[in-house]
Amino acid sequence: MRDELFAIVDVDSMYASVEQVFDPRIRGRPVCVLSNNDGCVVTMTAEAKALGVERGQPWFQLRNHPRRAEIVFLSSNYGLYGDMSARMLAILQSVTPRWEAYSIDEAFLRIPAEGATATAVRIRERIGGWLGLPVKVGVAPSKTLAKVAAKRAKQRTERVDNLAEVEPRRVQAILDEFPVADVWGIGPRLTARLAAHEVGSAGQLARLDPGWVRRNYTVVVERTVRELRGISCIPLECSPPPRRQMVHCRALGKPVTDEHEVVDTASTFAQRIAAKLRRHHRAAGLVQVWLSSGGSYYSGAPIDVHGSQALLEPTNAARPLALAAARLARRLYQPGYQYRRIGIILPDLVAEHQVTGMWTTAKNRTIDEALTAAIDSVTSRYGKAAIGLGRAGVRTRAEWEMKQQVRSPAYTTRWDELLVAHAR
Amino acid sequence: MVVGVRSITVEGPPVVAAGFPSPAEDHYDGPLRLDDHLVKNPSATFVLRVSGHSMTGAGIADGDEILVDRSLTASDGSIVVAVVESEFTVKVLRTNPPRLQAANREYDDVPIPEDGISIWGVVTTVIHHVGPGGGRAR
Ligand SMILES: [Mg+2]
Numbered sequence: 001m002r003d004e005l006f007a008i009v010d011v012d013s014m015y016a017s018v019e020q021v022f023d024p025r026i027r028g029r030p031v032c033v034l035s036n037n038d039g040c041v042v043t044m045t046a047e048a049k050a051l052g053v054e055r056g057q058p059w060f061q062l063r064n065h066p067r068r069a070e071i072v073f074l075s076s077n078y079g080l081y082g083d084m085s086a087r088m089l090a091i092l093q094s095v096t097p098r099w100e101a102y103s104i105d106e107a108f109l110r111i112p113a114e115g116a117t118a119t120a121v122r123i124r125e126r127i128g129g130w131l132g133l134p135v136k137v138g139v140a141p142s143k144t145l146a147k148v149a150a151k152r153a154k155q156r157t158e159r160v161d162n163l164a165e166v167e168p169r170r171v172q173a174i175l176d177e178f179p180v181a182d183v184w185g186i187g188p189r190l191t192a193r194l195a196a197h198e199v200g201s202a203g204q205l206a207r208l209d210p211g212w213v214r215r216n217y218t219v220v221v222e223r224t225v226r227e228l229r230g231i232s233c234i235p236l237e238c239s240p241p242p243r244r245q246m247v248h249c250r251a252l253g254k255p256v257t258d259e260h261e262v263v264d265t266a267s268t269f270a271q272r273i274a275a276k277l278r279r280h281h282r283a284a285g286l287v288q289v290w291l292s293s294g295g296s297y298y299s300g301a302p303i304d305v306h307g308s309q310a311l312l313e314p315t316n317a318a319r320p321l322a323l324a325a326a327r328l329a330r331r332l333y334q335p336g337y338q339y340r341r342i343g344i345i346l347p348d349l350v351a352e353h354q355v356t357g358m359w360t361t362a363k364n365r366t367i368d369e370a371l372t373a374a375i376d377s378v379t380s381r382y383g384k385a386a387i388g389l390g391r392a393g394v395r396t397r398a399e400w401e402m403k404q405q406v407r408s409p410a411y412t413t414r415w416d417e418l419l420v421a422h423a424r
Numbered sequence: 425m426v427v428g429v430r431s432i433t434v435e436g437p438p439v440v441a442a443g444f445p446s447p448a449e450d451h452y453d454g455p456l457r458l459d460d461h462l463v464k465n466p467s468a469t470f471v472l473r474v475s476g477h478s479m480t481g482a483g484i485a486d487g488d489e490i491l492v493d494r495s496l497t498a499s500d501g502s503i504v505v506a507v508v509e510s511e512f513t514v515k516v517l518r519t520n521p522p523r524l525q526a527a528n529r530e531y532d533d534v535p536i537p538e539d540g541i542s543i544w545g546v547v548t549t550v551i552h553h554v555g556p557g558g559g560r561a562r
Contacts, residue, residue: 024507024510024511024512024542025510087467087468088467090466090467091467091468094467129494129495130465130467130468130494130495131467131468131494132494132544411470412470412471415471415489418471418472418473418489419470419471419472419473419512420472420473420474420475420512421472421473421474421475421490421492421505421512421513421514422474422475422476422511422512422513422514423474423475423476423477423478423479423484423486423513423514423526424475424476424477424478424513424531
């Protein structure tokens with residue numbers, strides 16, 4: 001059945017592009033958006049890439065970049081990016097109700113094969129015109145091939161590529177030139193394993209026997225093989241599956257060496273993630289804490305430890321999660337290291353209503369519920385840093401808190417930060 | 425002036441306490457919604473704050489909020505937000521000759537160069553707060 005195709009719509013360097021929509025002064029310039037606490041580069045424009053800036057590069061390294069003065073560095077403004085992302089999805093909804101939000105700047109669509117290229121062009125023009133965001137659109141019979149098409153669209157002036165319009169022999173040639181590492185779902189580990197089987201291109205992967213791939217790899221890779229052959233195996237997921245896992249991981253503004261500070265940070269992060277759990281009506285039965293010195297870019301002795309603890313029963317209350325995280329952090333902490341990354345991972349979530357409450361005493365449950373309600377009502381009014389358990393509520397202690405030194409205004413979500421139009 | 429009325433919000437039709445539906449229920453379309461009234465295309469509409477006095481003749485004052493629809497095509501006479509010298513500027517678009525015009529005699533026109541000008545969006549609505557202190561409920 002070739003009467004319908006997949007399209008993927010992908011915004012070019014989303015965060016930087018959004019910033020440029022609202023600030024004409026930085027258009028056409030090298031722009032880098034830094035992660036949450038100004039830790040490292042998460043998005044950059046082609047102009048910044050041309051200056052040798054890499055994704056993931058930490059800010060402290062770029063401070064000494066010879067052409068630093070030309071580069072615009074911005075803190076991330078997730079509220080703004082989220083708003084533009086929601087607008088993009090609303091625009092896609094006006095084209096077809098059959099779309100799937102894949103990430104903040106990517107969405108898959110199901111579109112009729114007839115006139116698919118024209119539809120893709122219309123989508124690109126609409127998002128470009130209405131939001132000012134540059135997008136590329138890849139169209140193909142499967143999601144995996146649509147991703148290949150999107151990569152090709154990037155090189156083309158019209159920013160649209162429809163592989164269904166390309167004759168099969170030519171598609172083969174395209175896939176033969178396409179590195180297997182760039183195929184959707186093929187990570188570095190699989191790439192290395194495939195290299196051992198002398199598979200280096202998407203074309204070679206597509207020619208493998210699916211049965212052999214299933215036996216030697218996984219059904220997931222087998223699916224990729226079929227997808228590359230133009231047989232759709234990964235359907236559109238119109239409603240996102242409920243969250244099964246939640247992560248709150250941050251690069252700290254400056255390295256932390258003190259035990260109390262490590263423990264406090266873990267406790268604070270656990271409280272943040274607990275609030276997020278409550279918003280999603282999920283509960284966690286297992287808490288993991290991760291402490292790290294931050295990867296190869298940094299000097300100092302490397303450390304990368306994690307531990308987990310099961311809770312008596314799943315919960316989304318701040319107190320038990322914070323206690324578990326603090327206990328784990330204390331156990332994992334070793335003196336003499338510089339900690340730059342701390343993460344809380346809740347790997348196994350259940351729906352809030354599935355929690356029976358049979359392992360919690362009535363007294364503790366009452367305390368947790370009252371405490372949680374109090375925290376939620378304060379944070380909803382005064383912001384999430386206004387109150388917390390332990391030292392989480394004390395502002396001055398939290399040196400790792402988001403620095404956001406150069407964050408753009410919340411143009412689309414706050415009346416007191418609107419974009420200014422001059423009348424002069 | 426009515427004194428002592430604390431709230432006049434009506435969220436739905438009156439329902440009789442005993443549970444009998446009010447006859448008004450069948451005729452109730454919900455309260456008026458300013459969003460629906462003012463914003464034709466929410467995904468393409470942005471709110472900007474005006475700074476300056478060059479548009480007072482068009483009813484746009486310093487400090488006003490303007491609704492800007494990026495899906496509309498500007499034509500002669502449209503009030504637009506344009507990018508002039510890397511700054512967002514609100515002006516009236518004039519096509520013959522191509523220029524951006526203020527709505528205040530004290531301000532000069534901005535000629536549009538050969539290679540054009542970037543129009544960010546078309547202004548559809550002005551929100552002008554009145555009363556003491558600008559009447560602004562923020
Ligand atoms: Mg992208």
